[in-house]
Amino acid sequence: MNLFRFSNAPSATATDQGQLSARGVLSLMRDHAWEIARIAGLVFALAVVYLYVASPLYSADVLVRVDAPEPNALGIALQNQDNAPPSAPSATAEMQVMQSRSVIQPVLERFRFDISATPVMVPLLGKIASKFANPGELSEPWLGLKTFAWGGEEIKIAALEVPRELEGERMQLVALGSNSYELQGPSGEHLLSGTVGKTESSYGVSMKVEQLVARPGTRFKVIRWNTLDAIAQFLAAVKVKAKEQDTGIVSITYNNEDPALAAEIANALAQQYIASAVSARQRDDTNTLAFINSELPRLRADLKQSEEALNKFRMSSQSLQPTAESQAYLQGGIDFQRQISTLQLQRTQLLRTYQPDSQWVRNVDSQIAQLASAKSTFDARFGNMPTSERMSVELARDARVSESIYLGMVNKAEQLSVRRASTTGGVNVVDYALRPHRPIKPNSLLVLSGGAGIGLVAGVFFVFIRRHVMMGVTDPHFVERVTSVPVFGEVLFSPQQARLDQEISAATRRPTTARNGRTSGAAPVRPLPSIAAAGGGSSPNAASVPRLGFSATRVLAARFPQDVTVEALRVVRTMLNRGLTHVSNNIVMFTGPTPSAGKSFVAANIAVLQAETGSRVLLIDADMRRGRLAYFFGQYNRGGLSDVLAGDTDPSELIRNVGIHGLSFMSCGSYPDNPAELLMKRRFKDMLQRMGQEYDLVIVDTPPFLAVTDAAIVAGEAGATILVLRSGMQSEYEITETVKKLERSEANLVGAIFNAIPLRRSNRNYGYATGYATLDLIEGSD
Structure with a gap:
């Protein structure tokens, strides 16, 4: 069954050009x-190549436990903890300390991460070659490129100091052989020459x-990084x-291409942080102990004075059995006085760090004032007590408060003395890092x-972009709707x-028609009678037509009907005949x-198909710029x-017989310099x-309409014009502009x-099979 899709039905795949259903x-x-x-x-193959050439990345982690912070150095809790002075750092704060320069820089300098030295490789090829190399065993250079590294190269720089202007700049180290090398500057200038194992200095x-x-x-690329830049790069890894909220367990992870080095650096970071924490804790304990030791003589004197006053009062007065009221007054007074005294001690400690008008000192002053006011109210409740009994209670209260504070400070001093000798500093390692076995990247x-x-x-995405941006109109229904x-x-x-x-191109590459119309090796054209040639399938002069080196029939309708x-x-032919009635x-x-x-192509095939109906057809190649219709019939352009x-020849003398009954042909002739003027x-x-x-x-075949004006000249003489569009080649603008200019x-x-x-999978309704005769197909299209 011979089937094709006729254009009068809407496209099934497009709602509009550029919009798809x-x-x-x-x-x-x-x-x-x-x-x-x-x-x-292709992308999958690139992924495979990436997996092969990418350097594996290993991750090692160490677990550190951060102890809960103390309220303050003296262990004295304030009433309003929300406004209390800063306590010891929490786990969150310690995580920031772990990434501070005081922790990172010593590790960075120990492992020389401020110095970068890598071999110069050919992009991609060098990576592939290095995969076949063994460490310390040099690979043979590929493609004879001996100045590049191909695997097995090693370099270790123990020290490198450069002027500030060279920090972060790319220098180049060239191996010279015999353990010697040369260091070149960013512009290739000589900086120094040296020998492995020796310190060299120059410039x-x-x-x-x-x-x-x-x-x-x-060659090796060498960079001495600025300390801040080196720390920033190091912190990226x-x-x-x-690990869990409010547990105090913190994980320190380090990533490196060397699994052993990754574990070593992770442990080094933990050890450096612990050393920093111990140092800070010892420093704080030393300061606190010094403060306590400075206060103990005063507290001891206060205690002695309170005890002496109490004993003296008891000796001078008769001892009375304490009443329930006096016991209540004594206990309440002790509580108030202890809090006031501890806050006063706390204030003294804060004044070593903060100004008297600071938030923390003013907060303590406010609490002292509040306690003093509450104590005054409390004392007023016992205003009817006998004077002697009241004085006895107050002296006993002062003695007991002084004793409590003094003993607490002595115990604190002993604790600080012991803790100052500790090596944990409130943090310790739970799990040290081990050498990782599997890389974390790339994940295959x-x-x-x-x-x-x-x-x-x-x-x-490419298919859609090409359709919408790179390709032209592909929907015939869209053309009908937009241009009518x-x-x-x-x-x-x-x-x-x-x-x-391809056959035509292969043959036309041998002899070519020049601008002046002369072709090497071609016989001169002899006149051809127009009517006689057109009327039959052969002409007595047909052999004299300048021909190419192949059969004259290279028109699809003639070779593969x-x-x-x-x-x-054939359907186009039928529609064309209908369109020519008026x-x-x-x-x-x-x-x-x-x-x-x-x-x-369309003009030549329509001419052949129209000739098959018994009509006498003349096909004229009016493209005098790049016309090639003659090649379809195995002929040259010359003589047309x-x-x-130009006025040189009568038209009847240059009309050719192409070997197809009823069809005559006139070529474009030699390419003139003024084709538009001739037309x-x-x-x-x-x-x-x-x-x-x-x-x-x-039938007149003309040049592209938008390219030159020739077609516009011919259009005025033609009774009908047919616009040929190629699927996906012309844009909407080009089509509409052509219609407007026509x-x-x-x-x-x-x-x-x-x-x-x-011919695609989605338009199989174009499929062709035997079943309908050609005539049936044409009649069905009617």
Whole structure:
């Protein structure tokens, strides 16, 4: 069954050019499934290459426990803890300390992370080659590039000091052989030469290389980083986080390409932090102990004075049995006095660090005032007590409060003395880091699945972008709706025609037609009788036509008449004949907006198909700039329209027989310098009128309409104009602009042809099989 899709039905895959329906999206993806698969395969292959060349990254972590902070150094709790002075650092604060310069810098300098020395490799190739190398064993250079590293190179710089202007700059170390090297500056200038194991100094640069394994001429990139830059880079590989909220357990993680080094540095960070915490704790304990020791003599004197006053009062007065009221007064007074005394002691300690008007000192003063006011109210409740009994209670209270504070401070001093000798500082290591076994990056499963997924998305994205941005109009229905020009038919891309084009190109590459029309090795053209040639399948002068080195039949309709593309062209022929019923003459012009639309292909095949109906047809190649219709029939351009318009030859003498009954042909001739001016001559109009009288149909193939003005000139003489569009090649603007200019040229645009539509999975209704005869197909299209 010979089937094709006729253009008068709306497109099933597009609601508008640039807008796809859901069905259209699926159809587009199905049509370009192989392209999507190729892009996905390429991205997947890149993912595989990345897995091979990427350096594995290992992670080692150490667990540290941070003890809960004390309220303050003296262990004295205040009534309002929200406004209390800063306590010892919490776990959250300690996490910031772990990433501070005081912790990071000693580790950085110990492992020399402020010095970067890496071998210079060829991008990608160097990485691949290094995968085959053993540490310390130099690989043979690839492609003879001996100055690059190819695996096995090692370098260790023990010390490097440079002037400030060279910090962060890329220097180059060149191995010279025999354990010697040369250090070059950023511009290649010589800085110093040295030997492995010795400290060398020159031009303000001091350097010591401990190890160098490299082929002579091998280059290394060397950078001495500024301390702040080195710390920032180092911190990028460090991660500090709490394992669980409010547990005080903190994890310090370090990532490195060397698993052993990763564990060593993680442990070093923990040890450095502990050393820093111990130092800070000892310093605080020393300061607190010094304060306590400075206060103890005063507290001891206060205690002695209170006890002496109490004993003296008891000796001078008769001892009375304490009453319940006096016991209550004594206990309450002790509580108030102890709090006031401890706050006064706390205030004294705060004044060592803060100003009297600071928030923390003023907070203590406020609490002291509040307690004093409460104590006054409390004392007023016992105003009726006997004076002697009241004085006895107050002296006993002062003695007991002084004793309590003094003993508490003595105990605190003893605790601080013991703790100051401790090596934990309130933190300790729970788990030291071990050498990791598996890398954390790259994750093979994630990279491969991601590569496949990204590849598919990239493939689909590329297809859509190409359709919307890079490709032109692909929907014939859109053309009809926007331009109101009927589409006579949709012609499929023909692989057979592609092979014919290759044959033509192969043959035309040998002899070529120059601008002056002379072709090497071609016989001169002899006159051909127009009517005699047109009337039959051969001509006595046919052998004299300048021909290429192959058979004259390179027109698809003549070579493969049953091709599905030819069937679609027969429908175009039928629609064209209908469109010519109300035109001024029988001259039909074929043009396209831009080059490569396929107008010459359509014109030649329509001419052959029309000749098959018994009509006498003349095909004229009016593209005197790049015309190549003669090649379709195995002939050269020389001797054609340009010669007629130049006034040198009568048209009848240059009309050729192409070996197809009823079809005659006039080539474009030699390429003139003024084709537009020739077409504007009266001779061209007279020739068309004469040919229109002698032939049933005259088909004129013209240059692209938007490229030059030739087609606009011819359009005014043609009774009908056919616009040939190639699927996906012309933009909406180019199509609409061509239609507008054709209207301004007073052309009778009767229809358009959508050419070279790709045969895809989504348009299988174009499929061709035997079943209907050609005539049935044409009648069915009617």
